Amino acid sequence: MLSGKNILIGITGGIAAYKICELIRMYKRQNANVRVVCTPNALNFVTKLTLQNLSQNEVGIEEFELEKFKPEHISYADEADIMIIAPATANTISKLANGICDNLLTSIACAFQKPIIIAPAMNCGMWNNKFIQENIEKLKTANYTILDPEDGYLACGYNGTGRLCSLDKIFNKSIELLNREKKLTNKKIIITAGGTIEKIDTVRYISNFSSGKMGIAIADSAYNQGAQPVLITSVKVQKPYKVIQIESATDMQKAVFDELEDSDCVIMAAAVADYRAKNIANYKMKKTSPDGEISIELTQNPDILKEICTKKTNPNQIIVGFCAESEDLIKNAKEKIAKKGCDYLIANDISRKDIGFSSDFNEVTILKKNGEMKALSRATKAEIADKILEEIYG
Numbered sequence: 606m607l608s609g610k611n612i613l614i615g616i617t618g619g620i621a622a623y624k625i626c627e628l629i630r631m632y633k634r635q636n637a638n639v640r641v642v643c644t645p646n647a648l649n650f651v652t653k654l655t656l657q658n659l660s661q662n663e664v665g666i667e668e669f670e671l672e673k674f675k676p677e678h679i680s681y682a683d684e685a686d687i688m689i690i691a692p693a694t695a696n697t698i699s700k701l702a703n704g705i706c707d708n709l710l711t712s713i714a715c716a717f718q719k720p721i722i723i724a725p726a727m728n729c730g731m732w733n734n735k736f737i738q739e740n741i742e743k744l745k746t747a748n749y750t751i752l753d754p755e756d757g758y759l760a761c762g763y764n765g766t767g768r769l770c771s772l773d774k775i776f777n778k779s780i781e782l783l784n785r786e787k788k789l790t791n792k793k794i795i796i797t798a799g800g801t802i803e804k805i806d807t808v809r810y811i812s813n814f815s816s817g818k819m820g821i822a823i824a825d826s827a828y829n830q831g832a833q834p835v836l837i838t839s840v841k842v843q844k845p846y847k848v849i850q851i852e853s854a855t856d857m858q859k860a861v862f863d864e865l866e867d868s869d870c871v872i873m874a875a876a877v878a879d880y881r882a883k884n885i886a887n888y889k890m891k892k893t894s895p896d897g898e899i900s901i902e903l904t905q906n907p908d909i910l911k912e913i914c915t916k917k918t919n920p921n922q923i924i925v926g927f928c929a930e931s932e933d934l935i936k937n938a939k940e941k942i943a944k945k946g947c948d949y950l951i952a953n954d955i956s957r958k959d960i961g962f963s964s965d966f967n968e969v970t971i972l973k974k975n976g977e978m979k980a981l982s983r984a985t986k987a988e989i990a991d992k993i994l995e996e997i998y999g
């Protein structure tokens with residue numbers, strides 16, 4: 606089942622490390638190539654010799670080995686199709702969430718561009734610690750797959766949440782992520798994200814509270830599934846796929862049309878400003894108004910989504926819009942999908958503080974051109990992104 610697949614297992618210093626010996630065997634039985642990397646503390650619980658024999662590969666511990674041509678963390682990260690960190694201690698979780706790379710395992714994880722599964726295991730007090738939970742949330746929003754620990758009797762003598770989840774759960778999730786990889790291979794998907802920036806003068810602009818998180822989560826998910834995303838955004842991000850940095854709606858319109866021709870799908874998650882200043886002052890405007898009031902004349906921006914729908918470059922191209930509403934969500938979304946002419950419309954309620962603009966979470970209803978609807982309950986934007994792509998591509 607896994608022949609040709611490269612599985613990288615990261616083991617950190619927790620008692621559940623001994624269970625990972627069996628996990629290595631599960632992958633080996635399916636003909637996977639398994640490489641193991643350990644934190645130095647992991648070797649207090651399992652021996653290098655055991656891991657080496659089970660994986661039939663050298664075990665990585667030290668980051669800098671003089672005889673190696675390529676830095677170790679880069680070669681491990683390049684080779685593997687998936688990384689599984691199990692058990693993940695509170696210490697390693699916190700390092701990963703904060704970009705700390707002080708050993709081989711954390712350096713590999715930081716450089717890794719493919720799916721990472723984290724299976725935490727620790728004392729229940731540590732698991733419930735505010736900072737650990739914050740760090741877990743950070744990792745979720747950065748697209749790590751977290752397999753929560755389970756309740757039960759813990760090696761430290763406590764009863765509570767902290768036991769490593771079952772090995773079957775880790776194994777099955779990794780298979781799911783590895784298979785997901787292939788689904789969107791060769792698909793070029795354009796995704797817009799973030800609010801547009803409409804200048805008034807050289808130092809001021811009109812914009813909105815869109816953080817770009819929703820669109821970026823979709824681009825990440827598409828990339829993880831093998832697609833070639835093109836992210837067009839006002840947000841400054843660095844990604845392993847193509848990112849086109851824009852400011853205004855007209856910049857976005859140009860970038861979208863430049864990329865449109867050979868694309869398979871366009872997903873407009875950006876909050877595009879409907880209006881821009883008619884004239885942009887090429888100096889900093891002065892506070893000279895005698896009555897304390899000024900007027901800025903606005904002119905309408907192009908409706909990019911509507912325009913693409915009328916200019917599909919092939920009949921199979923899929924166009925997806927978003928719909929941000931603060932009242933009558935479904936009624937307005939139904940009107941909008943008809944007006945814009947897109948294949949799908951993702952409706953979200955922006956009046957709620959716990960989802961939508963700037964939040965790490967969303968709750969949406971997917972409307973299809975044929976009138977069908979599907980509600981997705983509140984989840985991280987990464988999870989919502991996966992489900993939107995699943996709805997589109999099955």
Ligand code: PMT
Pocket residue numbers: 798799800814815816817818819820854873874875876877878879906907908909910911925926927928929930953955961962963964
């Ligand atoms: O970025 P986040 O903080 O993660 O927040 C995500 C989000 C709430 C911004 C996102 O989920 C969302 O709802 N995006 C669409 C916001 C919006 O502009 O909605 P709208 O109903 O005004 O526009 C409908 C659709 O037309 C959108 O796909 C929009 O990109 C597009 N549009 C709008 C105006 C315009 N001039 N051109 C367009 O293409």
